[in-house]
Amino acid sequence: MKRIALTLAALPAMALAAAAPAAAQNVAITNARLVIGDGSAPIEGGTVVVRGGRVVAAGKSVAVPAGVHTIDAKGRWVTPGIVAGFTRLGVVEIDGVSQTNDAGAGDSPFHAAIDVAPAVNPLAMPVAINRAAGITRAIVAPESEGSIFAGQGAVIDLGRDHDPITRRRAFQFMEYGEDGAREAGGSRPAAFAMFRNALMLARDYARDPGSHPDQGKDALLNRYDAQALMPVAKGEVPLLVHVERASDILTLLDLKREMPALKLVLVGASEGWTVAKDIAAAGVPVIASALNDLPSGFDRLAATQSNVGRMIAAGVTVGLGTINDNDARQARHEKQYAGNLVALTKVPGATGLSWDQAFAAITSGAAKAVGMDGEIGSLKPGRHGDVVIWSGDPLELSTTAEKVFVDGVDQPLQTRQDLLRERYMNPAEGNLPGAYRR
Amino acid sequence: MKAGRIRPRTALARIVTGAAVALSLVACSSNGDSHPQTASSQQAPQSYSRDPYPSTYHAYPGVPTLVTNVTIFDGEGGRIDGGSVLFAGGKIVAVGQSVDAPAGATVIDGSGKVLTPGIIDVHSHLGDYPSPSVQALSDGNEATDPVTPDVWAEHSVWPQDPGFSRALANGGVTTLQILPGSANLFGGRSVVVKNVYARTVQGMKFPGAPYGLKMACGENPKRVYGSQHRKPSTRMGNIAVDRQTWAKAQAYDRKWTKYEQDGGDMPDRDIAMDTLRGVLHGDILVQNHCYRADEMAVVMDMAKEFGYHVTAFHHAVEAYKIADLLKANDTCAVVWADWYGFKMEAYDAIEENLPLLEKNGACASIHSDDENGIQRLNQEVAKTLAAGRRAGIDISDATAWKWLTYNPAKILGIADRTGSLRPGKMADVVLWNGDPFSVYTRPEKVWIDGALMYDMDDPSRRPVSDFELGQPGAGDVK
Numbered sequence: 001m002k003r004i005a006l007t008l009a010a011l012p013a014m015a016l017a018a019a020a021p022a023a024a025q026n027v028a029i030t031n032a033r034l035v036i037g038d039g040s041a042p043i044e045g046g047t048v049v050v051r052g053g054r055v056v057a058a059g060k061s062v063a064v065p066a067g068v069h070t071i072d073a074k075g076r077w078v079t080p081g082i083v084a085g086f087t088r089l090g091v092v093e094i095d096g097v098s099q100t101n102d103a104g105a106g107d108s109p110f111h112a113a114i115d116v117a118p119a120v121n122p123l124a125m126p127v128a129i130n131r132a133a134g135i136t137r138a139i140v141a142p143e144s145e146g147s148i149f150a151g152q153g154a155v156i157d158l159g160r161d162h163d164p165i166t167r168r169r170a171f172q173f174m175e176y177g178e179d180g181a182r183e184a185g186g187s188r189p190a191a192f193a194m195f196r197n198a199l200m201l202a203r204d205y206a207r208d209p210g211s212h213p214d215q216g217k218d219a220l221l222n223r224y225d226a227q228a229l230m231p232v233a234k235g236e237v238p239l240l241v242h243v244e245r246a247s248d249i250l251t252l253l254d255l256k257r258e259m260p261a262l263k264l265v266l267v268g269a270s271e272g273w274t275v276a277k278d279i280a281a282a283g284v285p286v287i288a289s290a291l292n293d294l295p296s297g298f299d300r301l302a303a304t305q306s307n308v309g310r311m312i313a314a315g316v317t318v319g320l321g322t323i324n325d326n327d328a329r330q331a332r333h334e335k336q337y338a339g340n341l342v343a344l345t346k347v348p349g350a351t352g353l354s355w356d357q358a359f360a361a362i363t364s365g366a367a368k369a370v371g372m373d374g375e376i377g378s379l380k381p382g383r384h385g386d387v388v389i390w391s392g393d394p395l396e397l398s399t400t401a402e403k404v405f406v407d408g409v410d411q412p413l414q415t416r417q418d419l420l421r422e423r424y425m426n427p428a429e430g431n432l433p434g435a436y437r438r
Numbered sequence: 439m440k441a442g443r444i445r446p447r448t449a450l451a452r453i454v455t456g457a458a459v460a461l462s463l464v465a466c467s468s469n470g471d472s473h474p475q476t477a478s479s480q481q482a483p484q485s486y487s488r489d490p491y492p493s494t495y496h497a498y499p500g501v502p503t504l505v506t507n508v509t510i511f512d513g514e515g516g517r518i519d520g521g522s523v524l525f526a527g528g529k530i531v532a533v534g535q536s537v538d539a540p541a542g543a544t545v546i547d548g549s550g551k552v553l554t555p556g557i558i559d560v561h562s563h564l565g566d567y568p569s570p571s572v573q574a575l576s577d578g579n580e581a582t583d584p585v586t587p588d589v590w591a592e593h594s595v596w597p598q599d600p601g602f603s604r605a606l607a608n609g610g611v612t613t614l615q616i617l618p619g620s621a622n623l624f625g626g627r628s629v630v631v632k633n634v635y636a637r638t639v640q641g642m643k644f645p646g647a648p649y650g651l652k653m654a655c656g657e658n659p660k661r662v663y664g665s666q667h668r669k670p671s672t673r674m675g676n677i678a679v680d681r682q683t684w685a686k687a688q689a690y691d692r693k694w695t696k697y698e699q700d701g702g703d704m705p706d707r708d709i710a711m712d713t714l715r716g717v718l719h720g721d722i723l724v725q726n727h728c729y730r731a732d733e734m735a736v737v738m739d740m741a742k743e744f745g746y747h748v749t750a751f752h753h754a755v756e757a758y759k760i761a762d763l764l765k766a767n768d769t770c771a772v773v774w775a776d777w778y779g780f781k782m783e784a785y786d787a788i789e790e791n792l793p794l795l796e797k798n799g800a801c802a803s804i805h806s807d808d809e810n811g812i813q814r815l816n817q818e819v820a821k822t823l824a825a826g827r828r829a830g831i832d833i834s835d836a837t838a839w840k841w842l843t844y845n846p847a848k849i850l851g852i853a854d855r856t857g858s859l860r861p862g863k864m865a866d867v868v869l870w871n872g873d874p875f876s877v878y879t880r881p882e883k884v885w886i887d888g889a890l891m892y893d894m895d896d897p898s899r900r901p902v903s904d905f906e907l908g909q910p911g912a913g914d915v916k
Contacts, residue, residue: 094780094782095780095781271910292810293604294916297570298570302909302911304911306914336821346871397821397876397877400824420786421788421789424758424759426798427758427794
C-alpha cells in the first residue's frame with residue numbers, strides 16, 4: 001500500500017494528502033514478545049515504532065516518540081506480517097469460475113509480457129481472509145499456459161485499499177521440469193531451447209528494435225514478450241523458475257554459470273536437499289513447498305518434509321510458498337507449515353527448523369528470495385510498517401491475528417465468512433428469514 | 439488440491455454386509471419343503487454373493503502393551519489425565535486411571551504424551567488416485583457415464599501407493615474409506631481398508647465393513663456430462679437421472695426379492711442394480727458428495743421418496759446452514775476445516791462448520807479427500823475447534839476427538855469394532871508425542887489391531903512401498 005497519490009491538487013490539498021496518511025500510519029506497540037523476523041530470537045518486553053508507514057525502531061530499549069498512538073501488547077507475540085512466498089492471491093476470486101480467475105491466459109498470444117498487476121483485486125475474498133490471518137504481503141505469480149514463460153509477477157500488500165501493488169514487474173516466472181516440458185511442446189530439451197531462443201531474440205530486439213518486425217502469431221517471440229525478457233537477461237529482475245527434480249536443478253545452476261547476470265530463484269525444489277550444497281554454492285535462493293513428502297511426480301521421488309531444513313542447514317536462503325497448493329486462497333497455511341517444520345526437530349532422522357528459522361522462512365526468507373528483504377519481511381528500521389499482534393504463538397493452530405497493520409494502518413479483519421457464521425449460529429428461521437439477519 | 443484444477447470430489451456410500459442377511463433368507467426359502475411349489479419354482483432359488491472379493495486382512499503379531507501416566511482421549515468424548523490403557527491380543531483390554539500390568543507386558547511411560555484411537559479418514563482417494571499422479575494410475579472416476587454403481591473402488595486401488603505410509607507415519611491414520619471420484623451421480627462402491635500394506639487390496643480390506651455407495655450432486659456431474667452435451671447438464675438434470683435410476687432399482691429389487699422368496703426363473707443380473715438394491719435394503723451406506731445446503735435438502739427428500747437413507751454428506755461446506763435438518767434426518771456431515779472458494783459451490787465455506795454442527799446436535803466428522811491433508815487431520819480439527827471457541831462455541835478437546843475417530847467409525851458402520859478405546863474393540867491406537875491439537879506434535883507410535891506398525895524411534899517400523907524401494911530417498915523420514 002502506498003501513500004495517497006498526489007494529483008493536480010492545489011497546495012493546501014497536497015499538504016492534507018501528505019498529513020492524513022502520516023497520521024494514520026504512526027503506531028507504537030510496547031511490552032511485546034517481539035519477533036524481528038530475521039531469524040533472531042524473540043525479544044521479551046520489546047517495542048516497535050512505525051512512523052509514516054515505515055518501521056523506525058524495534059527492540060528492547062526503544063523509546064516511543066511523543067504523540068505516537070501506543071498499544072500495550074501485554075506480553076503478547078508481535079511480529080512482522082507474514083510474507084506469502086509464492087501465491088496467486090488477489091488475482092482469483094474462485095478458481096473454478098473462469099471469469100474470476102486471472103491467473104493464466106491459455107488463449108493469449110502473449111506470455112513473458114503478461115503483467116499480473118492489473119488483475120490484482122484488493123477486495124477479493126481471499127485477500128480479506130488471508131489478511132485476517134496475519135498475511136500482509138504476497139509474491140504473486142501468473143500461471144504459465146502455452147509457453148514456459150508465465151509473465152511478470154508482482155509483490156502486493158493485503159491492505160484494504162485500492163493501492164495493492166508494492167512492486168510491479170518484480171520478477172519473471174517460468175516453468176521448467178515436467179511442466180515446462182509440456183508447455184514447450186513435449187520435452188525438457190525443448191523447454192531449454194525455447195528459453196535460449198527467447199533470450200537470444202530479446203537481445204536482438206534490444207540492440208535494434210526495428211529489426212524485429214511483428215511476425216504475428218507465427219513469431220517465436222513477439223515484440224512485447226521480447227521487451228519483457230530484457231530485464232531478465234540483464235539481471236535487473238529475478239527469474240523465478242519452478243523446478244523439482246535434482247538433475248533439473250543442476251541444469252539450471254549450469255545455466256546460471258553460463259549467464260552469470262541471471263538472477264535465478266528456484267521455486268518448488270522438492271529434491272533440493274539432494275543437491276543443497278550446489279544450490280548454496282551458486283548463491284541461488286529457493287521458494288520451497290514446506291511439506292511435500294510424496295512422489296506425486298517422477299520429478300520428486302526424493303520429496304521429504306526435511307527438504308527445507310536440509311537446504312537451510314547447507315546454507316541455502318529459503319522462503320516458503322504455496323506452489324500449486326491452493327495458491328489463490330490458502331497463503332495462511334504457511335504458518336501451519338512452518339510450525340510443522342519445527343515439530344520435525346523431534347523426529348529422529350529428520351531435519352527440521354528452529355522456531356526462529358521457521359518464522360524467518362515465512363517473513364524475511366521469502367522477501368530475500370525476490371530481493372526485497374530491504375523493504376518487507378522484518379521489523380528492521382526502514383521496512384514497511386507491517387506488524388501483527390497475535391493471540392499466542394503465531395505458528396500454533398489455535399492462534400489468531402488480533403491486530404494487523406499494513407504500512408502502519410490498522411486493518412479491518414472481519415470477513416464474509418464471519419458474517420455467514422453469525423447468520424447461521426442458530427440455523428432455524430426466526431420471525432423473519434435468515435436473509436434479514438445481518 | 440492443485441490450484442485451478444478441480445478434481446471431481448465425491449462422497450462415498452458404504453455397504454453393510456448384506457451377505458449374511460441375504461444368504462440366511464435364501465437358506466430359509468430353500469428349506470421350505472412344506473411350501474407349495476409352483477411349476478416355475480421347482481428349483482430352489484439361488485442368490486448371488488454379496489462378498490465375492492472377501493477380505494484376507496489379518497492382524498500382525500503384537501505384544502501385550504500398557505501405556506501409563508498418559509492423557510487419554512477415548513474417542514467418545516471421554517478424557518482421563520494420567521491414565522492407563524492396556525491392550526493385548528489385538529484388542530483393548532482396559533482403560534482407566536490405573537491399570538495393572540500383566541506379566542510380560544511392555545510398559546510405556548506416557549508422561550507428557552497423549553493416547554487416542556487411531557484416526558479414521560472417511561474420504562480418501564489413496565490407491566485410486568495414487569502417487570505418482572500419472573494418467574496410467576488415475577483410476578478414480580469412471581467418467582464415461584453418469585450412472586456407474588457397478589464399479590467398485592477396490593478394483594482400482596493400487597496397494598503400493600506411497601501415500602498409505604505417509605498417512606500412517608505422519609497422520610496416525612489406521613482406517614480409511616477409499617471412494618470413487620465425483621464425476622458421476624452414482625460413482626460406485628467404496629471400500630474400507632485398514633492402513634496396513636498388503637500385496638492385494640483384499641489383504642487391506644477391513645473385515646466385515648459394509649460397502650458404501652458414492653453419490654454426487656452439484657457441479658461435478660453436470661459439468662462433466664454437460665460439457666459432452668449429455669444429460670445431466672443442470673442440477674435439475676442431476677436429480678432427474680437420480681430418480682429414474684432409483685425407480686429402476688426399485689423394480690429390480692422387487693423382481694429379485696420375489697425370486698429369492700418364491701423361486702422361479704432367476705432374473706437377469708445387473709451389477710449396477712445389485713449395488714442399489716443393497717442400498718434399498720440398508721446393507722450399503724450412501725456417502726453423498728454434496729456442498730450446498732439446498733441440494734442436501736432435496737437429496738434427503740429424494741431418499742425418502744425411494745426408501746433409502748443418506749448416511750453422510752461429504753464435503754458438506756454448507757452443512758452449518760441446515761444443522762437442524764441433518765439432525766432430524768439422522769444424516770452426518772463430513773467436512774474440511776478451512777477449504778473454501780476453489781469452486782462456486784464452496785464459496786460459503788466457513789471455518790466453524792464442525793463446531794456449529796456439534797453445537798446444533800448434528801453428527802459430524804472431519805475428512806481429507808487429499809493425500810497431504812490425510813497426514814494432518816488432527817491439525818485440521820485443531821483449527822476448526824479454535825475457530826469455534828473464538829466464536830463462543832465451547833467444545834472440549836476430548837469431544838472434538840469424536841470428529842476424528844468415533845463419528846467416522848459410525849459413518850462407516852464399524853463403530854462397534856473401532857473408533858474408540860473401549861474394552862473388546864480393535865487396538866487401533868496412536869501415542870502422540872504431545873498435545874495432538876498442537877502444530878508441534880507428531881505420532882510417536884501407531885498400533886493397528888495391537889501390532890506396532892509405526893515407531894518414530896525405530897526405522898524398521900516405517901513401511902516403504904514397492905514403488906519407492908530403490909528410489910532416491912527410499913526409507914528416509916518423509
